[in-house]
Amino acid sequence: MGRAVVQITLIGLLFALASTLPNKDDWDIYSFHINSTVTSRYATTVITSRVANRMNESKEIEFHVRLPKNAFISKFRMFIDGQVYDGVVKAKEQAQQQYTEAVSRGESAGLVSSVGRTLEEFKTSVTVAAHKKVTFELTYEELMKRTHGKYELQIHARPMQPVRDFKVDVYIHEEAGISFIDVKGGLSTYPLAYAITKTHADKQAWVYFYPTVYQQKMCDSCGDQGMNGDLVIVYDVNRDNGLGHIKKSDGYFVHHFAPSDLPRIPKNVVFVIDQSGSMHGRKIEQTRIALIHILNDLAEDDHFGLITFDDRISYWKRELVQANSKNLESAKNFARNIEERGSTDIHEAVLQGARMLNAHNREGSASILILLTDGDPTSGVTNLEKIQSNVRQAIAGKFPLYCLGFGFDVNFNFLEKMSLQNNGVARRIYEDSDADLQLKGFYEEVATPLLTDVTMIYLGGTNLTQTNFSHYYNGSEIVVAGEITDNNIETFTPQVVAISSNRRIIFSNPSETVESTGTVSDDHIQRVWAYLTVKQLLDKELQLSGPEKEKVKKEAMELSLKYSFVTPLTSMVVTKPPGENTDVFHKPKEGETSQRWQPPGGQPNFAHLAPACGYSGQWVHSVADFDPVIRSYDYIKSYDVGTAVFLEPSDALIEVTTGYLEPTDDLIEVTDAPLLYRFLLNSTGNQTVPLCFDISGAIILKLFHHPSRDLSVNGELDSIANGGFSKIFIHLKTHQHVEVDTESQRVIVRDGQTVTYQAAGQDPSTVGSVTVTVYNTEIHIAAEDILLVISQHEKNGQRLLWPVLRQQPSTNNTEGLLAVKPAVYEVVQQVPVTKLKIKNQEIDVTSDSAIDYSTDPPVTKNCWLMSADSALQRPLADFFMAQL
Ligand SMILES: *[C@@H]1O[C@H](CO)[C@@H](O)[C@H](O)[C@H]1NC(C)=O
Ligand SMILES: *[C@@H]1O[C@H](CO)[C@@H](O)[C@H](O)[C@H]1NC(C)=O
Ligand SMILES: *[C@@H]1O[C@H](CO)[C@@H](O)[C@H](O)[C@H]1NC(C)=O
Ligand SMILES: *[C@@H]1O[C@H](CO)[C@@H](O)[C@H](O)[C@H]1NC(C)=O
Numbered sequence: 001m002g003r004a005v006v007q008i009t010l011i012g013l014l015f016a017l018a019s020t021l022p023n024k025d026d027w028d029i030y031s032f033h034i035n036s037t038v039t040s041r042y043a044t045t046v047i048t049s050r051v052a053n054r055m056n057e058s059k060e061i062e063f064h065v066r067l068p069k070n071a072f073i074s075k076f077r078m079f080i081d082g083q084v085y086d087g088v089v090k091a092k093e094q095a096q097q098q099y100t101e102a103v104s105r106g107e108s109a110g111l112v113s114s115v116g117r118t119l120e121e122f123k124t125s126v127t128v129a130a131h132k133k134v135t136f137e138l139t140y141e142e143l144m145k146r147t148h149g150k151y152e153l154q155i156h157a158r159p160m161q162p163v164r165d166f167k168v169d170v171y172i173h174e175e176a177g178i179s180f181i182d183v184k185g186g187l188s189t190y191p192l193a194y195a196i197t198k199t200h201a202d203k204q205a206w207v208y209f210y211p212t213v214y215q216q217k218m219c220d221s222c223g224d225q226g227m228n229g230d231l232v233i234v235y236d237v238n239r240d241n242g243l244g245h246i247k248k249s250d251g252y253f254v255h256h257f258a259p260s261d262l263p264r265i266p267k268n269v270v271f272v273i274d275q276s277g278s279m280h281g282r283k284i285e286q287t288r289i290a291l292i293h294i295l296n297d298l299a300e301d302d303h304f305g306l307i308t309f310d311d312r313i314s315y316w317k318r319e320l321v322q323a324n325s326k327n328l329e330s331a332k333n334f335a336r337n338i339e340e341r342g343s344t345d346i347h348e349a350v351l352q353g354a355r356m357l358n359a360h361n362r363e364g365s366a367s368i369l370i371l372l373t374d375g376d377p378t379s380g381v382t383n384l385e386k387i388q389s390n391v392r393q394a395i396a397g398k399f400p401l402y403c404l405g406f407g408f409d410v411n412f413n414f415l416e417k418m419s420l421q422n423n424g425v426a427r428r429i430y431e432d433s434d435a436d437l438q439l440k441g442f443y444e445e446v447a448t449p450l451l452t453d454v455t456m457i458y459l460g461g462t463n464l465t466q467t468n469f470s471h472y473y474n475g476s477e478i479v480v481a482g483e484i485t486d487n488n489i490e491t492f493t494p495q496v497v498a499i500s501s502n503r504r505i506i507f508s509n510p511s512e513t514v515e516s517t518g519t520v521s522d523d524h525i526q527r528v529w530a531y532l533t534v535k536q537l538l539d540k541e542l543q544l545s546g547p548e549k550e551k552v553k554k555e556a557m558e559l560s561l562k563y564s565f566v567t568p569l570t571s572m573v574v575t576k577p578p579g580e581n582t583d584v585f586h587k588p589k590e591g592e593t594s595q596r597w598q599p600p601g602g603q604p605n606f607a608h609l610a611p612a613c614g615y616s617g618q619w620v621h622s623v624a625d626f627d628p629v630i631r632s633y634d635y636i637k638s639y640d641v642g643t644a645v646f647l648e649p650s651d652a653l654i655e656v657t658t659g660y661l662e663p664t665d666d667l668i669e670v671t672d673a674p675l676l677y678r679f680l681l682n683s684t685g686n687q688t689v690p691l692c693f694d695i696s697g698a699i700i701l702k703l704f705h706h707p708s709r710d711l712s713v714n715g716e717l718d719s720i721a722n723g724g725f726s727k728i729f730i731h732l733k734t735h736q737h738v739e740v741d742t743e744s745q746r747v748i749v750r751d752g753q754t755v756t757y758q759a760a761g762q763d764p765s766t767v768g769s770v771t772v773t774v775y776n777t778e779i780h781i782a783a784e785d786i787l788l789v790i791s792q793h794e795k796n797g798q799r800l801l802w803p804v805l806r807q808q809p810s811t812n813n814t815e816g817l818l819a820v821k822p823a824v825y826e827v828v829q830q831v832p833v834t835k836l837k838i839k840n841q842e843i844d845v846t847s848d849s850a851i852d853y854s855t856d857p858p859v860t861k862n863c864w865l866m867s868a869d870s871a872l873q874r875p876l877a878d879f880f881m882a883q884l
């Protein structure tokens, strides 16, 4: 659909930085340690930062770190001048009250906010007297989740300045034996790689990362502010293919079950794909790509179905069919032609998917339903509860439903609840250049079912975490923890019953696999149990309502309090030295996309914004962490580590290529605001600075019209080609056309009924009076006295087209944007505003810049920015076309 369309010129921009935080020279982080200990896949990480105030007056000193979203903070303390200030975990309501009181007294409060896909941020500060020191110590805990056959421990290091004594120590102890260990992540690359030491014994492994101050400044994405990046420890344990590993301690046990030598079970999979209008552009394209990859990966004995939906349902086939090469080819064709259109009828689509699977009852197979959507239900049944209850009824526990929420317009809570109610999980697909890989990565997690109907049985066990699992997939792991009744190890008997293809299998071999830590009594396994129990209770709470929900919530909260976990139900209250505010930390909840941080009184208080950044349209970014700059943007066009493209309220587009963007994911809502495209107009005479102007909206422009040759060229500005034209059509006589677009690599030449596809390297083709030659990055359209060159550029992974009239026609009756004569102007005034005089008209302009795509490579040029009408000396609307 012709949606407000857009384009943008991106300008590298330097920001004037107003320093709002303490000057880093004032205080010195003289020691920064991260110590991670992993035992039985449970990681406890302690970050210790020691800071000295080198000034002769008191200073506010910050502690600002990032931890994995999956982790629970379990301890925070500050040591100042011989005093310890301990954080206390309290029920959220109680803490909230304290928070509100603090805020009403005009004090700020600490915050945890989510950043990026996997991290959240913890930030606090304290005032330290002259020449005194402070030690911050934060502890968090997490259970590693096995996916794709490995565990990943992510450690984010960003001490905010180069630190003399910087250390990351990771110690892993796995009784089963460590099969491999690798160090990945941005901080593992040259030159920091030299600072990593890895030692791997049978059951233990150590990773030390001790970069020097010099190395901390030299790495990629490092600078005067020191390191900023991840160290990811990747490992797996040896598998015995039986009952797995059971570890017991102090009356608790944890069981890791992940056999891998089983045959795969053929699967029946139905993909339900959203093709509503909001999937427009890159999302639908990435979905097509991912789907084709996924189809390629299906095994011949898999059966599959494909449904696309907007307000209507389209079937590739009404029933599931076998994944043989003929069916796959046809399905891939269907996938290639998925186009976005209408609204979103999730209800009908999921029910139809369930119907297809229900109708396809195949012995010894595993059925899976996968929904991909990017929006809320807007058509058909839209009541969320009604959808959930109908879907639940249709699936009736027979197969899992996985929901993939694409982008941030989805109601993730709704998807999560629906998945959990149907034995599945929901996943976010981040709108980014790797979205197709994220989709494929998710599919691979469920691609190889090895067992179905897995029941974990523990005689002599109690207070068990989840024991029934509909599927077990290769590369994953089932983890169950519980209490051993009366700590009686003799009577404790674990067993797993499951179905592998058509066979019922019983795994039981306790004598060999049950192992006791034996060493000093510790509460480690008990904490694993508590962590898992709280996580599962939180999931359960989401699915329930009424008194049941309250009961589960209470249970989860009590456990969180007992084990001092900061969960979505609890908060940490940190009391600081007298005279200072009290900080309250809440854990952000995945899926709370619309949770806006509302400052008291309604108006945004920028000082509070930096960590929360919860104000629509407000973003904090900084070239250095110490110098955050708060700016207003209408929306973020795209976002990646280190690069963000913003649209400012003034409609100027800004690309931030250095530095770092602060707001949470939750805030990055990529809306369909109109994009802009900036055009350059050359000047002649003694003025060399070109003019520039912006065009926005859903527009097809007349690029060139040569009446005496029956030649016209039109171009479409489109958000698909971020920064240029997405389609350029050349029309000759009525039935002769040349079509160039960014989607296909070929040029289509139509001459009546004859259609030729022309790709690079082929001989030129001729239609009417023009000759079309396709080169790798250029297409030449030549006609006697004209040479039109359409160059293809790539910007942020997207192709765009750019037309240049390389040889101007000798006649002067041509029209269109490319035929506009260079401007002749004078600068008549420079202060307070610059004024140009064009044809006796004085026009206010601003100095700006634009990318000139007519050169290869494109260059950024300074230009005088003005309205399109002024630059062109006629209404822009004169160049609009109704169709290509
Ligand atoms: C890391 O933490 C563990 C467990 O608390 C402790 O035994 C060890 O000494 C610490 N290592 C360092 C280098 O501080
Ligand atoms: C702090 O040091 C500055 C210069 O280093 C000096 O001017 C100032 O008087 C000192 N203040 C105190 C309270 O000693
Ligand atoms: C399961 O994964 C393991 C290792 O990743 C692999 O060796 C094995 O072949 C896989 N099993 C199946 C049935 O694909
Ligand atoms: C564990 O189970 C027992 C009964 O088997 C129960 O009394 C106890 O409260 C449970 N503990 C927890 C922490 O749920």
Ligand SMILES: *[C@@H]1O[C@H](CO)[C@@H](O)[C@H](O)[C@H]1NC(C)=O
Pocket: 455, 467, 468
């Ligand atoms: C788990 O599955 C077994 C056998 O399928 C069933 O008897 C039991 O009730 C289930 N337990 C739960 C908690 O759903």
Ligand SMILES: *[C@@H]1O[C@H](CO)[C@@H](O)[C@H](O)[C@H]1NC(C)=O
Pocket: 682, 804, 854
């Ligand atoms: C504008 O002028 C520059 C330099 O004279 C030239 O390279 C460029 O092709 C011109 N652009 C257009 C659109 O004519």
Ligand SMILES: *[C@@H]1O[C@H](CO)[C@@H](O)[C@H](O)[C@H]1NC(C)=O
Pocket: 685, 686, 687, 826
């Ligand atoms: C530039 O050209 C204009 C006429 O187009 C003339 O009036 C002006 O004096 C010239 N300026 C310079 C610096 O040559």
Ligand SMILES: *[C@@H]1O[C@H](CO)[C@@H](O)[C@H](O)[C@H]1NC(C)=O
Pocket: 810, 811, 812, 813
């Ligand atoms: C160009 O236009 C002028 C009038 O604007 C006209 O006098 C002249 O003949 C035209 N030249 C050609 C080659 O068409």
